[in-house]
Amino acid sequence: MxxxxxxxxxxxxxxxxxxxxxxxxxxxxxxxxxxxxxxxxxxxxxxxxxxxxxxxxxxxxxxxxxxxxxxxxxxxxxxxxxxxxxxGEAWFCGMPFVVDERVLIPRSPIAELIGQQFEPWLPHTPARILDLCTGSGCIGIACAVAFPEAEVVLGDISFEALEVASENIHRHNLEDRVYGVQGDGFSGLPKQRFDLIVSNPPYVDAEDFADMPAEYQHEPALGLACGDDGLDLVRRMLAEAADHLTERGILIVEVGNSQVHVEELYPEVDFTWLEFEQGGHGVFLLAAAQCREHQALFRQHVLG
Structure with missing residues (x-):
C-alpha cells in the first residue's frame, strides 16, 4: 500500500x-x-x-x-x-478477551442479558452456571463477574478453544471459581446440575454457511455450522438439559437465524424468545420444568 x-x-x-x-x-x-x-x-x-x-x-x-x-x-x-x-483481542460485556482463530469472535446478544443479571428470568441468584460451547469463555466469564459468588463451568468440545478460555480465566483472575471441561455437549459433565445453563452453540444451517462472507472463513467451522438445519447439537442439548438443570434452573440458547427451524421442529413447545434493546434475535429460554415436560419429545428428535 x-x-x-x-x-x-x-x-x-x-x-x-x-x-x-x-x-x-x-x-x-x-x-x-x-x-x-x-x-x-x-x-x-x-x-x-x-x-x-x-x-x-x-x-x-x-x-x-x-x-x-x-x-x-x-x-x-x-x-x-x-x-x-x-x-488478538475482542470486547464483550465491557471486558477484554483474548481471541484468535481457535475461537469465534464474541458478538452474542446474550451480553445484554448478562448485564441485566438475566432479570426477570432467573428465579434466584445462581450458585452454579454452565457456559456450554464456551469458545473464548466470554459468556461464562462475564457471568462470573455478574454473579461474584457463583461457580462457573466452561464446556467445549475443542481443546484448542479451552486453551483460549483458560487464558481469559487467568486474565480476569477467576481461577478460584471458573474452570473448563472438555466434552461433546454434556458428555464431560455427568450428573452435574446447574441453576443457569447458557449456550451460544454452532447453529448456522448449511445454506447460510455456504453464503457467509469471507471474513467468517477465518473462524473455526466447528463453532459455526452444525448440520443441514443448524440444530444437530441443539437437539442433543434439549434432550439432555433436564438432567443438568436444578429444580428451578433455566436454559438459554442462541440459535440465530435457525429460530425458524426450532419453531418448525418443536411446534408443541412454548419457547420464550427473548427480545433485545441493543439488537439481536434467535435466543430462546426454557425453564427446567419445561425441559422435563418435553424431554420425551426432545429425545425422539435425537433418536428419530
Missing amino acids: TDSRLRTLRDHIRWAVSRFHASELFFGHGTDNAWDEARQLVLGALHLPWEIADSYLDCRLEDDERTYLQGLLKQRIEDRIPTAYLL
Whole structure:
C-alpha cells in the first residue's frame, strides 16, 4: 500500500474507511460500519483507547508504527481477516478477551442479558452456571463477574478453544471459581446440575454457511455450522438439559437465524424468545420444568 502521505492517526483512519468501502469488506465482528472498524483497528493496533480525544488524531506516527499499522490494514483488506484476530483481542460485556482463530469472535446478544443479571428470568441468584460451547469463555466469564459468588463451568468440545478460555480465566483472575471441561455437549459433565445453563452453540444451517462472507472463513467451522438445519447439537442439548438443570434452573440458547427451524421442529413447545434493546434475535429460554415436560419429545428428535 502507498504510505507516503499517511502520517497521522486521522490519515490512516480516513484512508482505511475509503479502502474498506472500495473493497466491500463485511462488518459483523464487533462493528457494523467502515468508520468504526477503521477506528477500532487503527487505535487498537497502537494501544490507544477508543475514547481518545479528537486532538490526538492529528498526532504523527513513528516509522515503525506506520509500518506495523499498514501491514494490519493490508491483511484486513486483502485477506479479509477480522479486526479482532488482527489485534488478538475482542470486547464483550465491557471486558477484554483474548481471541484468535481457535475461537469465534464474541458478538452474542446474550451480553445484554448478562448485564441485566438475566432479570426477570432467573428465579434466584445462581450458585452454579454452565457456559456450554464456551469458545473464548466470554459468556461464562462475564457471568462470573455478574454473579461474584457463583461457580462457573466452561464446556467445549475443542481443546484448542479451552486453551483460549483458560487464558481469559487467568486474565480476569477467576481461577478460584471458573474452570473448563472438555466434552461433546454434556458428555464431560455427568450428573452435574446447574441453576443457569447458557449456550451460544454452532447453529448456522448449511445454506447460510455456504453464503457467509469471507471474513467468517477465518473462524473455526466447528463453532459455526452444525448440520443441514443448524440444530444437530441443539437437539442433543434439549434432550439432555433436564438432567443438568436444578429444580428451578433455566436454559438459554442462541440459535440465530435457525429460530425458524426450532419453531418448525418443536411446534408443541412454548419457547420464550427473548427480545433485545441493543439488537439481536434467535435466543430462546426454557425453564427446567419445561425441559422435563418435553424431554420425551426432545429425545425422539435425537433418536428419530
